[in-house]
Amino acid sequence: MSYAKAADLLRVAEMALSRYDGISLSDLIEEFGCDHRTAQRMMRSFETVFPQVVIREDEDRRRRWQMPRHDSRWLQAQGIRDSELAALDMAVKRAERDAAPDEAQRLKVLRDRLLAAMPSSQARRAETDAEALLEAQGFASRPGPRVAPDLRILGVLTEALRAPWTVTLTYLSADGSMSDRLLEPYGLLLGIRRYLVARPVDGDGKMRRFRLDRIRDAKITGQSFSRDPGFDLQRFSSQAFGSYHSEAEYGPVEWRFSPLAAPVARQFEFHPEQEVTEEEDGALTVRFSASGHMEMAWHLYQWGDQVDVIGPPALRAMIDAHRRSDFPALP
Structure with a gap:
């Protein structure tokens, strides 16, 4: 058996x-990118190498393979690879950068627990190699402007989301007025500005966004609620270009990047549901549906006069007077 096939079988066991x-x-087909016949051959080899595997059929009459979990020596035998430890460390840094201290702390605990299960010499070697790998990859927190979160309030919201509990907020509205809100929290949207996605308990049943920097206080009520199983946070967030959503602004968006800017624009995903068209003259047209004209204008400014807003008209009018031709580089 080749080393590659042996490594594949160990991955199957994991x-x-x-x-x-x-x-x-x-x-297996999804994990290894192989065809059905190759997956069958792999599992026949797997059954030979690991005779303790349990084979059964699920409710759809598909065969499934399961390894017993009672032997902790498997983890010690496999160990932790330096690339895996580096990936955990990078995940911690990303969580800290995105103002998710709770997730960062849990990842650190998981990292320490995995290392504790290893022999000390192997753990030290993995840590040393992972540190070198991180340095070689040049990972660092991305500089740039972002609103610093209130970690106490963020901790309250994270705890409420986990349970889930309803929360009461003291919220500063755009007009400067302060009010108390009783909400069912559903998620957090991260970006330059961070938003809580929640449904007011005594409202019209619609989800709302609340800026975290405008929350002056947050308390858990101790009252649980049942999440709406039909709500999809990812789909809800895709209604906006950035973090801000407005039903009045929501609609089709169409941008045309010049032949000069097209190679750079192809590297971007402007929206998860975008449609891209290659024009005959080398230009690139991007279409999607979203709201948040102000955030779109902030981004489009970086492209100078190398992008034309075909629609919506309100966004085109917003940026037309501010397009520049003297930017030395594109985003």
């Missing part, structure tokens, strides 16, 4: 150990 209901051939 998957069969970590997943409660085991793995199927479709899981």
Whole structure:
């Protein structure tokens, strides 16, 4: 057996150990990018190398393979690779950068727990190699303007989201007035500005966004609620270009990047549901539906006069007087 095939079988064993209901051939096809026949051959080899595997059929009559979980020596035998430890460290840094201290702390605990399960010599070697890998990759927190969060309020909201509990907020509105809100929290949107996505308990049943920098106080009520199973935070967030959403602004957006700017624009995903068209003259047209004209204008300014707003008219009028031709570089 080649080293590559042996490594693949060890990866299959990891998957069969970590997943409660085991793995199927479709899981292997997705993980290794192979075809159905190759996945079948791989599992026949897997059964030979790991005779303790449990094989069963699920409710859809698909065969599943599951490894017993009672032997902790498997983790010690496998160890932690330096690239895996570096990935955990990078995840911690990203969480800290995105003002998610709770997630950062939990990742650190997971990292320490994994290292504690390793022999000390192996753990030290993995830490040293991971530190060198991080340095070689040049990972650092991205500089740039962002609103510093209130970590106490963020901690309250994170705890409320986990339970979930309703929360009361003291909120500063755009007009300067202060009010108390009783909300069912559903998620946080991260960006230059951070928003809490929540549904007012005594409202019209619609989800709202609340800027975290305008929350003056937050308390957990101790009253739980049932989440709406039909609500999709990812789909809800895609209604906006950035963090801000306005039903009045929501609609089709169309931008045309010049042939000069097109190679750079192709590197961007402006919206998760965008449609891109290559024009005959080398230009690039991007279409999507969203709201948040102000955030769009902030971004479009960086492109100078190398992008034309085909629609909506309100956004075109907002940027037309501010397009410049003297920027030395594109975003």
